[in-house]
Amino acid sequence: MPEVKKLSDGIFEVIKDKKQLATKNLDLGKTVYGEKLITVEGVEYRTWDPRRSKLGAMILKRFNIPLKKDSKVLYLGAASGTTVSHVSDIVSEGAVYAVEFAPRSMRDLIGLASRRKNIHPILADAGKPDSYSHLVEPVDLIFQDVAQPNQAEIAARNATRFLKKDGNLLLSIKARSIDTAANPKEVFKEEVKKLEQAFEPGFEILNAKDLMPYHEDHLGVLAKFKK
Amino acid sequence: MKINTWFGVLDTSRAGEILESRLLSKDIRELALYSLSLRESRSNLPPEGFDLKAVALESGFAESPAEYYSLLHEVTLEAAKVQVSGALTPDQRIIQAVEALDDLNETTNSLSERLFEWYGGYFPESGLGGEDLARFIVKYGSRENVGSEDPLYPKARNSMGAKLEPADEVLLKGFAESVCSLYERRRQIEIYIEDSMELVAPNLKLIAGPMLGARLISLAGSLEKLAEFPSSTIQVIGASKALFKHLRARAPSPKHGIIYSHPLINTAPWWVRGKVARAVASKLSLAARIDFYSGEKDPSLIEKLETKILQIKTLNLRPPEKKPKSGAKPKKKRRK
Numbered sequence: 393m394p395e396v397k398k399l400s401d402g403i404f405e406v407i408k409d410k411k412q413l414a415t416k417n418l419d420l421g422k423t424v425y426g427e428k429l430i431t432v433e434g435v436e437y438r439t440w441d442p443r444r445s446k447l448g449a450m451i452l453k454r455f456n457i458p459l460k461k462d463s464k465v466l467y468l469g470a471a472s473g474t475t476v477s478h479v480s481d482i483v484s485e486g487a488v489y490a491v492e493f494a495p496r497s498m499r500d501l502i503g504l505a506s507r508r509k510n511i512h513p514i515l516a517d518a519g520k521p522d523s524y525s526h527l528v529e530p531v532d533l534i535f536q537d538v539a540q541p542n543q544a545e546i547a548a549r550n551a552t553r554f555l556k557k558d559g560n561l562l563l564s565i566k567a568r569s570i571d572t573a574a575n576p577k578e579v580f581k582e583e584v585k586k587l588e589q590a591f592e593p594g595f596e597i598l599n600a601k602d603l604m605p606y607h608e609d610h611l612g613v614l615a616k617f618k619k
Numbered sequence: 620m621k622i623n624t625w626f627g628v629l630d631t632s633r634a635g636e637i638l639e640s641r642l643l644s645k646d647i648r649e650l651a652l653y654s655l656s657l658r659e660s661r662s663n664l665p666p667e668g669f670d671l672k673a674v675a676l677e678s679g680f681a682e683s684p685a686e687y688y689s690l691l692h693e694v695t696l697e698a699a700k701v702q703v704s705g706a707l708t709p710d711q712r713i714i715q716a717v718e719a720l721d722d723l724n725e726t727t728n729s730l731s732e733r734l735f736e737w738y739g740g741y742f743p744e745s746g747l748g749g750e751d752l753a754r755f756i757v758k759y760g761s762r763e764n765v766g767s768e769d770p771l772y773p774k775a776r777n778s779m780g781a782k783l784e785p786a787d788e789v790l791l792k793g794f795a796e797s798v799c800s801l802y803e804r805r806r807q808i809e810i811y812i813e814d815s816m817e818l819v820a821p822n823l824k825l826i827a828g829p830m831l832g833a834r835l836i837s838l839a840g841s842l843e844k845l846a847e848f849p850s851s852t853i854q855v856i857g858a859s860k861a862l863f864k865h866l867r868a869r870a871p872s873p874k875h876g877i878i879y880s881h882p883l884i885n886t887a888p889w890w891v892r893g894k895v896a897r898a899v900a901s902k903l904s905l906a907a908r909i910d911f912y913s914g915e916k917d918p919s920l921i922e923k924l925e926t927k928i929l930q931i932k933t934l935n936l937r938p939p940e941k942k943p944k945s946g947a948k949p950k951k952k953r954r955k
């Protein structure tokens with residue numbers, strides 16, 4: 393009989409042969425990207441592969457994930473929805489505003505969203521929050537994984553517009569999308585400094601850790617507004 | 620203060636009270652199209668931290684949070700479907716811009732030539748052409764108005780050109796203004812293409828540069844098609860003119876697609892140009908695929924390409940012994 397341990401609201405560890413990160417499946421019987429379904433005491437869990445998800449990796453790296461079942465999340469860089477699907481599981485009574493720019497990825501995301509009521513897909517450039525400000529309410533968490541050189545700026549723009557006062561920002565920074573040649577550690581230092589200083593009111597960094605061994609040259613950052 | 624939202628337009632007081640609301644009907648398709656129309660609007664944006672859901676409930680658009688989310692879900696889904704299905708895709712907009720740019724270039728050049736001919740009768744010594752000439756005419760009209768601070772002043776004074784009558788001056792100035800605005804428009808489109816390429820095909824832009832990248836998409840018909848082409852096809856895209864020549868006049872079969880305007884290729888020594896072109900084409904093909912399937916920018920692509928080309932060049936330092944077909948002058952180039 394598999395065992396289940398709760399890590400935080402909506403996030404679990406299912407132990408069956410080995411420990412596996414998981415969320416309660418909101419879309420019963422269906423998988424999204426080839427993950428496993430494990431039923432324990434009548435509850436269906438979906439395993440979550442940290443190697444395919446920065447957020448999954450952040451959880452295993454002991455980031456405090458500020459999500460509850462009714463949280464509102466703005467997700468920037470949704471891609472085809474691998475991670476979005478788990479966030480949708482976690483905020484089962486909340487909302488995920490999933491912003492993605494690439495039409496090809498959006499096609500997959502539409503498929504996912506049509507089976508999950510709490511995902512609101514938005515095809516737009518996350519660098520231009522004005523273009524979706526008529527759709528998005530104030531949110532508790534902004535999660536961003538866009539792998540763009542100006543990611544700090546994108547985060548700041550969206551946070552100013554949409555983040556609640558006591559809301560959080562979770563960011564995955566990819567060193568190579570900012571500077572291929574430089575030492576990732578230096579790049580990370582720069583990016584963290586930017587988040588802290590380059591924008592008004594600036595972010596307070598609560599946690600910053602690399603995502604090894606799940607993702608190479610990636611930094612996870614948890615921050616909140618200084619105001 | 621007027622505020623645009625996906626469910627209607629609100630008029631609020633400074634304190635945030637709703638004074639008036641024009642709500643849309645709960646027709647999903649209509650709401651979705653309306654929402655899409657708001658993407659580009661720069662005015663009446665909801666202010667920072669504006670609580671759309673609260674206002675939707677207060678104004679009576681939705682009766683409960685559950686209804687609000689359910690409508691929002693249907694609307695965003697429908698809007699996203701409209702956007703991905705066809706005409707509105709960003710690569711199609713790039714193609715339109717590239718074609719507009721070509722038309723604009725043609726018009727600008729021919730009007731510029733006309734202006735040159737026309738004004739040449741009045742100030743043949745100006746030495747100006749193109750945009751500089753158009754700006755000059757807009758500024759001064761007749762050469763008699765050129766001030767002594769202008770470097771062209773001496774030439775204008777001593778010009779052999781005819782006197783420009785006021786009626787003709789008005790006409791020429793107006794014409795020159797049109798030419799100036801065409802140049803302006805051209806820059807605007809170029810900037811648009813650069814920005815769009817960064818978003819739609821950042822890797823292709825990295826390898827090809829914005830204009831060549833946009834032209835490749837345009838000639839292929841879409842980013843999707845370009846991503847499906849083998850790199851041997853990418854190498855000859857845009858060579859159709861050369862292809863006809865080949866068929867008609869038995870000219871050499873075309874190896875030169877538009878990628879031959881790429882600086883890495885056209886600056887390469889002739890004896891490695893083919894190899895370099897193949898390397899560039901294969902990276903372009905990879906870049907188009909990454910752009911289409913993941914959209915993630917990978918700056919290491921260009922470094923890898925440059926390393927590869929350096930390798931090609933160091934392996935082929937000297938031209939081959941055999942004379943090239945054209946029998947050009949390899950002797951002079953060979954040293955030692």
Ligand SMILES: C[S@@+](CC[C@H](N)C(=O)[O-])C[C@H]1O[C@@H](n2cnc3c(N)ncnc32)[C@H](O)[C@@H]1O
Nearest residue numbers: 469471474475492493494517518519537538914
């Ligand atoms: C690393 S992937 C995200 C993977 C996703 N978070 C997951 O774990 O399933 C980055 C995504 O961000 C998207 N992206 C990049 N720049 C963007 C922008 N300015 N606006 C919206 N999406 C963007 C890319 O198209 C790509 O799908």
